[in-house]
Each structure stands twice: as structure tokens, then as C-alpha cells.
Amino acid sequence: xxxxxxxxxxxxxxxxxxxxxxxxxxxxxxxxxxxxxxxxxxxxxxxxxxxxxxxxxxxxxxxxxxxxxxxxxxxxxxxxxxxxxxxxxxxxxxxxxxxxxxxxxxxxxxxxxxxxxxxxxxxxxxxxxxxxxxxxxxxxxxxxxxxxxxxxxxxxxxxxxxxxxxxxxxxxxxxxxxxxxxxxxxxxxxxxxxxxxxxxxxxxxxxxxxxxxxxxxxxxxxxxxxxxxxxxxxxxxxxxxxxxxxxxxxxxxxxxxxxxxxxxxxxxxxxxxxxxxxxxxxxxxxxxxxxxxxxxxxxxxxxxxxxxxxxxxxxxxxxxxxxxxxxxxxxxxxxxxxxxxxxxxxxxxxxxxxxxxxxxxxxxxxxxxxxxxxxxxxxxxxxxxxxxxxxxxxxxxxxxxxxxxxxxxxxxxxxxxxxxxxxxxxxxxxxxxxxxxxxxxxxxxxxxxxxxxxxxxxxxxxxxxxxxxxxxxxxxxxxxxxxxxxxxxxxxxxxxxxxxxxxxxxxxxxxxxxxxxxxxxxxxxxxxxxxxxxxxxxxxxxxxxxxxxxxxxxxxxxxxxxxxxxxxxxxxxxxxxxxxxxxxxxxxxxxxxxxxxxxxxxxxxxxxxxxxxxxxxxxxxxxx
Numbered sequence: 273x274x275x276x277x278x279x280x281x282x283x284x285x286x287x288x289x290x291x292x293x294x295x296x297x298x299x300x301x302x303x304x305x306x307x308x309x310x311x312x313x314x315x316x317x318x319x320x321x322x323x324x325x326x327x328x329x330x331x332x333x334x335x336x337x338x339x340x341x342x343x344x345x346x347x348x349x350x351x352x353x354x355x356x357x358x359x360x361x362x363x364x365x366x367x368x369x370x371x372x373x374x375x376x377x378x379x380x381x382x383x384x385x386x387x388x389x390x391x392x393x394x395x396x397x398x399x400x401x402x403x404x405x406x407x408x409x410x411x412x413x414x415x416x417x418x419x420x421x422x423x424x425x426x427x428x429x430x431x432x433x434x435x436x437x438x439x440x441x442x443x444x445x446x447x448x449x450x451x452x453x454x455x456x457x458x459x460x461x462x463x464x465x466x467x468x469x470x471x472x473x474x475x476x477x478x479x480x481x482x483x484x485x486x487x488x489x490x491x492x493x494x495x496x497x498x499x500x501x502x503x504x505x506x507x508x509x510x511x512x513x514x515x516x517x518x519x520x521x522x523x524x525x526x527x528x529x530x531x532x533x534x535x536x537x538x539x540x541x542x543x544x545x546x547x548x549x550x551x552x553x554x555x556x557x558x559x560x561x562x563x564x565x566x567x568x569x570x571x572x573x574x575x576x577x578x579x580x581x582x583x584x585x586x587x588x589x590x591x592x593x594x595x596x597x598x599x600x601x602x603x604x605x606x607x608x609x610x611x612x613x614x615x616x617x618x619x620x621x622x623x624x625x626x627x628x629x630x631x632x633x634x635x636x637x638x639x640x641x642x643x644x645x646x647x648x649x650x651x652x653x654x655x656x657x658x659x660x661x662x663x664x665x666x667x668x669x670x671x672x673x674x675x676x677x678x679x680x681x682x683x684x685x686x687x688x689x690x691x692x693x694x695x696x697x698x699x700x701x702x703x704x705x706x707x708x709x710x711x712x713x714x715x716x717x718x719x720x721x722x723x724x725x726x727x728x729x730x731x732x733x734x735x736x737x738x739x740x741x742x743x744x745x746x747x748x749x750x751x752x753x754x755x756x757x758x759x760x761x762x763x764x765x766x767x768x769x770x771x772x773x774x775x776x777x778x779x780x781x782x783x784x785x786x787x788x789x790x791x792x793x794x795x796x797x798x799x800x801x802x803x804x805x806x807x808x809x810x811x812x813x814x815x816x817x818x819x820x821x822x823x824x825x826x827x828x829x830x831x832x833x834x835x836x837x838x839x840x841x842x843x844x845x846x847x848x849x850x851x852x853x854x855x856x857x858x859x860x861x862x863x864x865x866x867x868x869x870x871x872x873x874x875x876x877x878x879x880x881x882x883x884x885x886x887x888x889x890x891x892x893x894x895x896x
Contacts, residue, residue: 424448561637563591657694704849714770719752
């Protein structure tokens with residue numbers, strides 16, 4: 273039957289054919305005030321033989337029988353409108369051609385018929401959907417845990433619709449600060465009042481949970497909503513982030529507990545997408561340390577700009593394997609090259625650069641863990657972070673790479689530890705290699721990133737799961753935090769803006785006390801401080817109470833991007849770099865105390881703030 277094989281589609285097709293005949297008859301009845309003259313009754317019945325098959329054929333051609341009535345929506349109504357419109361034009365033409373004017377059809381019938389068709393066909397579909405949803409989900413609306421939704425925007429509307437089908441929740445109201453929305457309804461759920469009124473409505477409705485449905489709100493707005501929920505003593509849930517919703521990775525109904533990342537999160541980064549497409553799109557790009565926290569996220573961000581080849585350079589086999597599997601699944605069209613190698617191995621680095629000829633190299637490979645590099649591994653820290661950077665940077669210069677972007681750290685500022693001093697030396701190595709022409713060397717400094725390897729947040733989460741205690745080194749220790757995606761995006765932006773020799777400093781926001789972070793994580797996990805204790809273990813070797821973004825003798829200059837500044841730091845030249853490398857080579861055989869003493873010659877500000885002291889009886893010894 274016209275290619276319609278599904279039994280339900282046949283039923284829908286038959287329904288529309290009956291509706292078409294009914295609409296044609298009712299159009300005649302309305303035209304003659306329900307008293308059709310005998311002459312016109314014959315005309316009505318005779319024309320039915322032409323009108324109904326013609327309309328049915330048009331409906332089928334417009335694909336009205338591919339969808340399901342229970343999911344009828346605006347696109348279905350649009351198709352019906354187009355099909356009925358075409359039928360309204362085709363019917364008088366066909367009647368005129370085939371009947372040669374012998375059969376008279378009042379013009380008002382030709383106007384009334386499509387109107388009736390649209391009402392009957394569209395109305396029956398939406399009525400069926402309403403009946404199905406209320407039959408399936410109507411009873412569930414009086415069941416489930418009562419919950420209030422904070423926000424009455426598009427996300428809240430989508431969430432309300434999705435949760436109406438979920439027997440776990442009973443939505444008892446919406447709260448929004450827009451006074452114009454008060455009293456309005458979304459999906460039959462009323463907007464009760466403002467966010468500040470949450471404690472009152474939680475008491476009235478018995479809601480012990482609230483869902484923050486404001487994925488595109490600013491960080492300060494989301495933080496305020498969290499504080500209101502905490503004051504109301506309701507358990508807080510939130511919807512996925514705006515980026516996750518847009519990407520399609522998750523749906524709005526996948527509510528989750530509020531994590532500490534939501535508290536520390538910041539407003540989205542604005543990127544020069546056109547400029548980054550010019551920098552990356554259609555070109556070969558290489559990332560060292562690609563399997564690490566920052567390196568892997570850099571690769572994900574770079575993939576958005578469709579490079580011709582993305583070279584994943586990594587020393588760890590398993591980390592590279594995991595990244596390869598992720599990219600094969602999520603970016604199947606992207607050409608990737610998975611390269612195992614050590615940045616200190618000059619021959620390997622040179623071969624990779626010659627083979628793939630990247631135009632931009634992002635250097636994220638480094639040893640970053642402060643205590644591990646402080647004792648027992650000092651020589652390796654210098655070899656990897658200084659010699660490795662020089663080996664790669666020099667190879668890039670000889671291979672005529674357009675830009676080399678070094679991922680540095682705020683610990684390079686007034687460094688109190690070997691790791692920070694080694695990264696400061698890496699910065700100066702890149703500055704010393706910079707020439708008026710050729711490869712442009714760009715350095716980017718930022719602080720701690722949420723969820724990175726070695727971050728306190730996974731450690732705290734694990735300690736809370738075990739029942740505590742949560743260990744903090746010092747009550748006053750403070751750190752800057754930003755998300756891994758934000759840091760990676762700003763690295764890309766700095767790489768685009770850099771013209772050679774600059775040290776970009778990221779806007780890290782306000783520093784956060786680690787002890788306050790621990791208390792917040794305990795609260796978000798549903799525990800009180802008397803249930804999960806916080807213990808203070810003392811500063812670790814090389815650890816500072818606070819981090820800085822600029823050294824004592826540095827100043828910064830603004831850039832066109834609000835979250836990037838340029839540090840005016842002490843520069844270096846090629847002769848200084850050559851002397852440094854000779855010292856590092858000889859330092860590998862020196863006593864670690866002697867290495868640290870000599871470091872003060874190469875990094876003048878090293879050890880001036882919280883100078884590192886070797887513990888008399890170290891609790892552990894790690895040999896790299």
C-alpha cells in the first residue's frame with residue numbers, strides 16, 4: 273500500500289483517509305449551514321472519489337507516516353501544514369482538469385477543507401501523544417521524591433519534561449529570580465518564587481532536594497544558588513554543563529551531585545576561533561606529554577580545529593594507548609600519530625619533527641610533582657625539565673617549526689623548590705633561543721588545575737570515601753585553581769597571540785585555602801566535620817604556603833584577552849643557555865645539596881621564599 277508496510281503506519285494512513293473524507297463532507301455541511309441541497313450532495317460524493325486519493329497520495333509523499341504519534345512534535349505539525357497546503361492547491365487544479373467544469377464545488381469548500389484537515393490531522397496526533405504521556409506518566413507525578421528546580425529557563429523546561437517520566441522524582445515547583453515569571457507554568461509546574469525563598473518553599477512542599485538547572489549561568493550565579501541550598505539544608509543536585517549538553521555527550525536528565533569543581537569553576541573562556549583555525553586548521557600539530565592531564569586536554573581542544581595531523585608524543589606506553597583509543601572513538605576522522613619517545617633523546621625528536629613537520633609544538637612533557645623532585649630526583653628533574661626542553665626547542669628551531677609553546681607553572685615564580693626552579697630555567701632556555709626570525713618561543717604560566725594527576729582534589733575524594741581523615745599540609749596554605757579545559761584553552765589562545773619571547777600569565781582568579789576546600793568537599797559528600805576529620809601534616813619539602821604569578825622583580829603587561837597578561841621577566845641569551853647546559857650536565861654527578869646551592873646562581877630568586885630544608889629523618893625515600 274504505497275510502500276507502507278508497518279501495520280501502525282497502515283492504520284495511520286487509513287485514519288488520515290477517513291479524516292480527509294470527513295473534512296470534505298463537513299466543509300460542504302458548513303458551507304450550506306448543515307442543509308446541503310440535493311444537487312450538491314451528488315457533487316460532494318462524486319468528488320470524494322478524486323479528492324481523498326489525491327490527498328492521501330500527497331500525505332504519503334510528504335512522509336507523514338514515518339514518525340510515531342506518541343512523539344508528535346512541531347516538525348510533524350510542519351510536515352502536515354506543508355502537505356495540506358500542497359493538497360489545497362492541487363485539489364481545485366485536478367478537479368478542474370478531470371471534471372471539465374461539469375461538477376461544481378463551492379469556493380468556500382475549497383477554503384474550509386484544508387483548515388479542517390489541519391485541525392483534525394494535527395489535533396488527533398497531539399491528542400494521542402497527550403493521552404499516552406498522561407497514561408504512562410500521569411500517575412508517576414504524584415509519586416517519587418519531591419524536588420524543587422532552581423531556574424525557569426530552557427534547561428529547566430527540558431528537565432521538567434524529562435523528569436515527568438521518571439518515577440524517582442516529583443517536581444513540586446520552580447524557583448527563579450525573574451519576577452515576571454512568578455505564577456507562570458512550565459510543563460504544568462508552577463514558578464513559585466525567587467531563589468532566596470527556597471527555605472520557605474522547601475518547608476511547605478517537603479522537598480529535601482533541589483536541582484540547579486542553570487547550565488549557562490555565570491559562576492557567581494551558580495555559587496549563590498549553592499549557598500542558598502546549603503542555607504536551606506537541602507541536598508543539591510545539578511544538571512550537566514552547557515558544553516556537555518551542546519556536544520550531545522549527556523542529556524539534561526542526567527542530574528548529578530554537586531562536585532567541588534562546580535564551586536571552583538569559572539566563567540567560560542572566549543577564544544579567537546578564527547585565529548585558532550588559521551593557526552591549527554589543516555596543519556600538523558605536535559603535543560609532548562600528550563598522555564598527561566594537560567597534554568591530553570590540549571589534544572582534545574586542538575582536535576576541534578581540525579589539524580591535518582595531530583602528533584601525540586608521550587613516554588608512557590599505557591597513557592599513549594589510552595589516548596589513542598579515546599581519539600579513535602571520539603575523533604575517527606582525525607589523522608593522529610602516536611609516537612613513544614623521550615624529549616631528552618635528540619635523535620628521536622629530530623626524526624619525529626622531520627617525519628611529521630609540525631608547524632606548532634606544545635611542550636607539556638615535564639616532571640611536576642614537587643616533593644618527589646625535591647630529594648632523590650633532583651638531577652632527573654633538571655635533566656628532564658631543562659635539558660629536555662632545550663633538546664626539543666633546539667630541534668624545533670632547526671626544523672623551522674613556526675611556534676613552540678612551553679607549558680610552565682606558577683611554581684617557577686620565586687621558586688622554593690627544585691621543580692619550580694627547573695621550570696624557570698626552562699623558560700629562560702626558550703628565551704635564550706629566541707631570535708628575530710625563525711621559530712617563535714612562547715611560555716605560558718598557570719597554577720593548579722582541577723583533577724590533574726597529583727591534584728589534591730582526587731586525593732581528598734579518596735580519603736573521604738575511606739572515612740577520613742583528610743590530610744592538609746598547613747591551615748594557611750593557599751593555591752590558585754582552574755579547570756583543565758580552561759587552562760588548555762588559554763594555552764591555545766596564548767600560543768596564537770605570542771610573537772616570540774613572551775611569558776604569558778593566566779588569570780587564575782582568587783587563591784583558595786586548601787583547608788577551606790577540604791571542608792567544602794566534606795560537606796558536599798554529605799558529612800559533617802565531626803564525622804570526617806581534617807588533620808594537618810606540615811609543609812612538605814619545597815612546598816610554599818602560597819603561590820605567586822609574578823616574581824619580585826617582574827611586572828606584567830595587559831593583552832587584548834582579559835584572562836592573559838605578559839610577564840616582563842629577566843631575559844637570557846644563547847651564551848647563558850650554553851653555560852647553563854654545561855652546568856646541568858655536570859650536576860647529574862653532584863651531591864643534591866651542592867646542586868641546590870648552585871641553583872641559586874642560575875635562579876637568583878630560588879629559595880628566597882620558604883627555603884627548602886631536607887628533613888632530618890625523611891618518612892620516605894623515592895628513587896626515580
